[in-house]
Amino acid sequence: xxxxxxxGDRLDLGAVSWSLFEAGRNPFVMLVxxxxxxxxxxxxxxxxPVKGQALVATYGQWAGWIIAxxxxxxxxxxxxxxxxxxxxxxxxxVMAVLMMSLWWAxxxxxxxxxxxxxxxxxxxxxxxxxTEVLHNAMLAQAAGPRLAHKAxxxxxxxxxxxxxxxxxxxxxxxxxxxxxxxxxxxAQPLFGMxxxxxxxxxxxxxxxxxLCVLGALPMFLFTPDAARTGxxxxxxxxxxxxxxxxxxxxxxxxxxxxxxxxxxxxxxDAMTAVLLFSxxxxxxxxxxxxxxxxxxxxxxxxxxxxxxxxxxxxxxxLGPKVAVRIEVLMTLVGLVCVIGMAPERILYFxxxxxxxxxxxxxGPFFRTWPDLLYLLIGFSNxxxxxxxxxxxxxxxxxxxxxxxxxxxxxxxxxxxTATMWLGSFLVHYATATFHSxxxxxxxxxxxxxCGWIGMCFVRGGGRLAPHG
Numbered sequence: 001x002x003x004x005x006x007x008g009d010r011l012d013l014g015a016v017s018w019s020l021f022e023a024g025r026n027p028f029v030m031l032v033x034x035x036x037x038x039x040x041x042x043x044x045x046x047x048x049p050v051k052g053q054a055l056v057a058t059y060g061q062w063a064g065w066i067i068a069x070x071x072x073x074x075x076x077x078x079x080x081x082x083x084x085x086x087x088x089x090x091x092x093x094v095m096a097v098l099m100m101s102l103w104w105a106x107x108x109x110x111x112x113x114x115x116x117x118x119x120x121x122x123x124x125x126x127x128x129x130x131t132e133v134l135h136n137a138m139l140a141q142a143a144g145p146r147l148a149h150k151a152x153x154x155x156x157x158x159x160x161x162x163x164x165x166x167x168x169x170x171x172x173x174x175x176x177x178x179x180x181x182x183x184x185x186x187a188q189p190l191f192g193m194x195x196x197x198x199x200x201x202x203x204x205x206x207x208x209x210x211l212c213v214l215g216a217l218p219m220f221l222f223t224p225d226a227a228r229t230g231x232x233x234x235x236x237x238x239x240x241x242x243x244x245x246x247x248x249x250x251x252x253x254x255x256x257x258x259x260x261x262x263x264x265x266x267x268x269d270a271m272t273a274v275l276l277f278s279x280x281x282x283x284x285x286x287x288x289x290x291x292x293x294x295x296x297x298x299x300x301x302x303x304x305x306x307x308x309x310x311x312x313x314x315x316x317x318l319g320p321k322v323a324v325r326i327e328v329l330m331t332l333v334g335l336v337c338v339i340g341m342a343p344e345r346i347l348y349f350x351x352x353x354x355x356x357x358x359x360x361x362x363g364p365f366f367r368t369w370p371d372l373l374y375l376l377i378g379f380s381n382x383x384x385x386x387x388x389x390x391x392x393x394x395x396x397x398x399x400x401x402x403x404x405x406x407x408x409x410x411x412x413x414x415x416x417t418a419t420m421w422l423g424s425f426l427v428h429y430a431t432a433t434f435h436s437x438x439x440x441x442x443x444x445x446x447x448x449x450c451g452w453i454g455m456c457f458v459r460g461g462g463r464l465a466p467h468g
Contacts, residue, residue, distance in 0.1 A: 011151055095123075430442060
């Protein structure tokens with residue numbers, strides 16, 4: 001069943017259903033990749049946070065290579081293929097099944113095992129990239145050019161809202177029970193989840209899989225799909241390849257656009273690596289467990305949402321080029337501070353003895369100064385990373401020649417996938433070589449620094465002159 005767009009400023013059922021797909025898919029990133037499952041995989045299943053971080057980098061690296069080699073071609077070819085739903089349906093179902101399989105990643109390795117988790121995570125992340133390309137390619141049919149921004153904004157808003165609600169639910173239902181004597185918290189984890197078998201951490205895989213399916217269902221029922229073109233797959237891929245080569249040719253004669261896109265490839269890949277490894281790093285270095293990680297995720301999600309407002313304000317006050325420089329620099333400063341934190345150390349130089357220091361409060365998490373300062377640094381990173389995504393889009397529009405923003409947004413998307421393996425590769429190499437999680441994060445600092453330096457060569461994109 002499909003619906004057609006109707007006149008007016010309100011999104012119809014097809015457009016809202018398109019937005020719900022993103023809301024159902026993205027909690028996987030929060031629950032599995034960042035805050036719950038991968039920290040459990042690194043510290044419990046692998047048993048060595050350094051080796052665990054290296055393995056997480058391995059799957060991120062392999063997934064990044066596959067996506068970089070295939071996703072841009074898929075995006076360039078899909079308009080020639082026509083309907084998006086058949087391939088999107090297969091990708092979504094396989095991805096959801098793989099998410100649910102993480103339940104069998106038992107701590108004694110009798111189930112999925114370490115190798116199985118790495119393979120499953122690699123495939124999930126590849127399919128996640130494919131579904132993003134295919135889902136974005138349906139936006140024109142879902143909402144039309146005039147309301148596309150509303151559907152896109154609704155998708156992002158719902159994603160943040162659902163992710164926070166799910167994190168809060170997991171915190172209430174599985175992490176807090178038995179840990180605090182609060183009347184509004186169940187006495188034991190719901191559904192008989194056994195903390196000793198790490199079932200509260202493993203259940204987030206099935207939760208993410210179910211949400212993925214539920215979020216996708218309205219889109220497959222109500223969102224219009226593109227019409228058939230009659231082109232074969234082989235012909236569509238050949239024409240898509242020519243389109244990609246044409247995109248790269250568009251950069252000739254646009255020095256500042258080229259400098260910006262090259263710089264963006266580096267700093268965005270570094271920021272992607274921050275998101276991928278922040279949970280594993282906090283679990284291994286700060287020794288945070290599931291309860292603390294979930295609370296960390298809820299609070300950081302709020303500041304990430306505020307980052308969009310921050311980016312908009314900086315764009316208006318300083319212009320998007322200066323805004324991006326500030327946002328990348330502040331994230332860089334935050335990363336340097338993160339590397340200097342540990343349970344017994346504050347910012348490299350100040351020793352902290354938790355055994356003799358009085359706790360900051362009697363709650364179950366963030367009881368020490370290192371924990372609290374690490375949390376505050378996380379707030380800053382979350383806000384400035386989100387702001388940089390917003391300002392980067394604005395800067396692209398400012399640098400695009402009149403009437404050519406669509407073509408350059410295509411290159412913008414291509415640049416976002418071309419080196420997305422690089423951060424994971426550098427983290428894997430540094431972590432394995434120096435046997436240190438801090439060294440792995442140091443590699444991200446180097447990558448982000450190169451992106452910031454690249455932004456210094458970009459001209460244009462300043463503050464717009466006030467009207468009148």
